[in-house]
Amino acid sequence: MLMHAPTDQPVASTPEKPDVDVLVIGGGFAGLCMAIRLRQAGFSFLLLERAAEIGGTWQVNTYPGCACDIPSQLYSFSFELKSDWSRTYPMQREILSYLHACVNKYKISERILLNTEAKEARFEEASRLWRVRTGQGETITARTIISAMGPLSRPTLGKLPAAERFQGKAFHSSEWDHTYDFAGKKVAVIGTGASAIQIVPQLAPRVHSLCVFQRSPPWILPKFDVAHARWLIWMLQTAPVLKPLARSLLYWLQEAMGFALAHPARGNRTTARAARGAADPRRGPASAGRDAGLQHVQPGAGGK
Numbered sequence: 001m002l003m004h005a006p007t008d009q010p011v012a013s014t015p016e017k018p019d020v021d022v023l024v025i026g027g028g029f030a031g032l033c034m035a036i037r038l039r040q041a042g043f044s045f046l047l048l049e050r051a052a053e054i055g056g057t058w059q060v061n062t063y064p065g066c067a068c069d070i071p072s073q074l075y076s077f078s079f080e081l082k083s084d085w086s087r088t089y090p091m092q093r094e095i096l097s098y099l100h101a102c103v104n105k106y107k108i109s110e111r112i113l114l115n116t117e118a119k120e121a122r123f124e125e126a127s128r129l130w131r132v133r134t135g136q137g138e139t140i141t142a143r144t145i146i147s148a149m150g151p152l153s154r155p156t157l158g159k160l161p162a163a164e165r166f167q168g169k170a171f172h173s174s175e176w177d178h179t180y181d182f183a184g185k186k187v188a189v190i191g192t193g194a195s196a197i198q199i200v201p202q203l204a205p206r207v208h209s210l211c212v213f214q215r216s217p218p219w220i221l222p223k224f225d226v227a228h229a230r231w232l233i234w235m236l237q238t239a240p241v242l243k244p245l246a247r248s249l250l251y252w253l254q255e256a257m258g259f260a261l262a263h264p265a266r267g268n269r270t271t272a273r274a275a276r277g278a279a280d281p282r283r284g285p286a287s288a289g290r291d292a293g294l295q296h297v298q299p300g301a302g303g304k
């Protein structure tokens with residue numbers, strides 16, 4: 001989207017009334033959170049979402065094994081803690097349902113314009129308003145714009161030399177072709193980030209051979225993912241005070257892990273110990289002796 005900086009036009013003496021106080025762009029976690037809070041605070045607002053459905057990341061990504069790598073009690077709005085997450089690290093579908101439930105509960109659906117891309121935003125000094133042009137050619141005026149467009153919402157395939165000569169099927173993980181039959185195929189997965197870590201174990205048993213191309217090896221920690229027992233869900237439902245407590249506990253555990261990883265002297269020992277249980281013996285020499293940096297640490301598929 002094009003954003004134009006303020007210009008030096010004179011300020012109008014009679015202020016123009018904008019269509020809305022605030023225009024939120026993007027209907028993922030960030031945009032929906034803003035919309036809910038704006039509604040609660042009594043602002044007039046609209047949320048533009050270019051897709052046909054809300055959810056952002058959790059609407060677009062449906063690849064096999066797509067799940068959260070942050071425990072569900074943490075990966076949810078602090079003001080809308082859920083008692084009945086089905087497991088520690090929920091799958092994509094459950095997170096998307098959670099977001100839909102939030103939209104319904106906080107009654108923001110009538111303020112969401114789906115299939116509406118913000119194409120250009122221009123700040124007009126004279127009226128002191130933003131004018132946002134949509135894909136449909138309409139203009140919406142607002143005092144404030146909040147950008148929640150998500151840094152990862154546009155898939156990038158990358159440029160591989162001679163890629164155009166490749167005769168097989170190729171797609172990005174966020175554009176998964178669920179109709180494609182992988183049985184008996186030779187498959188290559190390019191990348192070893194959070195998505196690949198989830199996809200590879202799902203794909204491996206279904207294909208003839210699977211080759212993973214790895215530029216920078218990540219550290220893989222065990223993922224302590226378990227289905228939530230009925231008694232746990234019952235406890236969280238019966239004593240709601242336990243939900244923020246569980247969230248705080250998980251928060252501080254994650255912070256402690258972050259601290260250990262960020263301080264190499266301790267972090268290497270901690271992560272190396274954890275990684276020993278989960279690392280793939282074929283990871284190769286590239287991973288040996290590397291410091292475990294925060295960027296490269298992923299909870300693996302273990303425990304699913």
Ligand SMILES: Cc1cc2nc3c(=O)[nH]c(=O)nc-3n(C[C@H](O)[C@H](O)[C@H](O)COP(=O)(O)OP(=O)(O)OC[C@H]3O[C@@H](n4cnc5c(N)ncnc54)[C@H](O)[C@@H]3O)c2cc1C
Pocket residue numbers: 001025026027028029030031048049050051054055056057058061067068069070075116117118119148149150151152153194195
């Ligand atoms: C596959 C995948 C797995 C992930 N897993 C995790 C995880 O386990 N834990 C974690 O913490 N984070 C994870 N992330 C990061 C995740 O992106 C964030 O946690 C979070 O969901 C981002 O929310 P968001 O609202 O900022 O952006 P998004 O969810 O990307 O939403 C942005 C929305 O803006 C819309 N949009 C963009 N431009 C325009 C425009 N011009 N006009 C209108 N609408 C527009 C997009 O269509 C999209 O719906 C993951 C990301 C990906 C891609």
